[in-house]
Amino acid sequence: MVAALLLLAACTTSTASVAPSSTLPSSTGVATTGETVPTTAAPTTAAPTIVSTTTVLAPTTLGPTTEVPATATPATVLTPATGGPATLAGRPADFLGEETIGSSFEGRPITAWHRGAAGGKVILVVGVIHGTENDGMKIVDQLSVAALPPGIDLWLLPMMNPDGVAHDVRGNGNGVDLNRNFPHDWTAISHKGNWQWSGPGPASEPETQAYMAFTERIHPALTLWYHQDLFRVSPSKGRDAPLRQAYAKLTGLPYETVDGPTSIYTGVAATWTRTTLPEAMSFIVELGSTLSVAEAAVHASAVLAVAQMA
Numbered sequence: 201m202v203a204a205l206l207l208l209a210a211c212t213t214s215t216a217s218v219a220p221s222s223t224l225p226s227s228t229g230v231a232t233t234g235e236t237v238p239t240t241a242a243p244t245t246a247a248p249t250i251v252s253t254t255t256v257l258a259p260t261t262l263g264p265t266t267e268v269p270a271t272a273t274p275a276t277v278l279t280p281a282t283g284g285p286a287t288l289a290g291r292p293a294d295f296l297g298e299e300t301i302g303s304s305f306e307g308r309p310i311t312a313w314h315r316g317a318a319g320g321k322v323i324l325v326v327g328v329i330h331g332t333e334n335d336g337m338k339i340v341d342q343l344s345v346a347a348l349p350p351g352i353d354l355w356l357l358p359m360m361n362p363d364g365v366a367h368d369v370r371g372n373g374n375g376v377d378l379n380r381n382f383p384h385d386w387t388a389i390s391h392k393g394n395w396q397w398s399g400p401g402p403a404s405e406p407e408t409q410a411y412m413a414f415t416e417r418i419h420p421a422l423t424l425w426y427h428q429d430l431f432r433v434s435p436s437k438g439r440d441a442p443l444r445q446a447y448a449k450l451t452g453l454p455y456e457t458v459d460g461p462t463s464i465y466t467g468v469a470a471t472w473t474r475t476t477l478p479e480a481m482s483f484i485v486e487l488g489s490t491l492s493v494a495e496a497a498v499h500a501s502a503v504l505a506v507a508q509m510a
């Protein structure tokens with residue numbers, strides 16, 4: 201468990217940065233700004249091992265921070281800290297490595313964790329692409345230590361938008377909505393300052409480029425993306441339909457279409473992934489506005505279940 205804690209350090213740190221933004225409803229779980237540390241064990245309600253691990257996530261910031269005040273500092277810590285030895289020190293037995301797949305607009309590393317059966321079925325899970333929709337990181341945390349089914353070659357990308365997480369904004373450090381920046385169906389949307397700005401051109405952003413190069417190399421059979429907070433999985437007519445449906449069923453999410461003008465769904469990462477990479481399936485999971493640790497564990501199990509179907 202201690203090991204797991206360490207492994208999660210990177211992710212935890214980032215979440216920490218989000219904490220102080222009391223603006224957020226409560227999706228980060230850390231509505232309170234800081235001082236009061238309930239009891240490190242506060243939300244330690246539910247599950248076993250992993251839970252206590254991930255539990256640290258929510259009141260996190262404070263927990264470890266209390267002992268090492270320095271760490272408490274903002275997200276800036278991310279830059280030098282990420283990929284640090286602390287993370288690797290906690291690797292599970294099947295940990296295959298950690299790598300920086302690129303840098304954000306503001307120079308923060310984009311880190312990927314690799315574990316499971318090298319050469320097996322490649323599954324990729326992206327915790328965060330919109331910086332204000334962070335609860336997917338809790339699921340990534342669970343997956344970083346969960347027992348994996350045989351034959352799964354698992355890659356975890358806690359966040360492909362570290363700038364957004366650091367600043368608690370949707371876009372990257374350049375103000376671009378990364379999920380409108382991918383080259384598939386890219387359309388110019390709005391301008392800098394708009395929450396859905398597509399960027400000046402397709403794949404203009406370093407995060408988008410890093411993700412593309414990374415996935416073109418690892419060829420994931422299935423990629424999962426977490427967003428908030430429409431609370432659903434959208435149906436599909438594609439090959440991934442049974443997986444989507446199974447995921448919805450396993451997690452209790454409605455299997456329902458997202459309404460709204462389709463025009464705003466251009467340059468989407470999941471769509472680029474499944475239309476560009478050979479044989480790739482890729483879909484979005486819209487979480488609710490909050491995600492408890494116990495719920496994150498359910499989602500992690502669902503990921504591993506659909507991974508076996510891929």
Ligand SMILES: [Zn+2]
Pocket residue numbers: 330333426427428
């Ligand atoms: Zn989103």
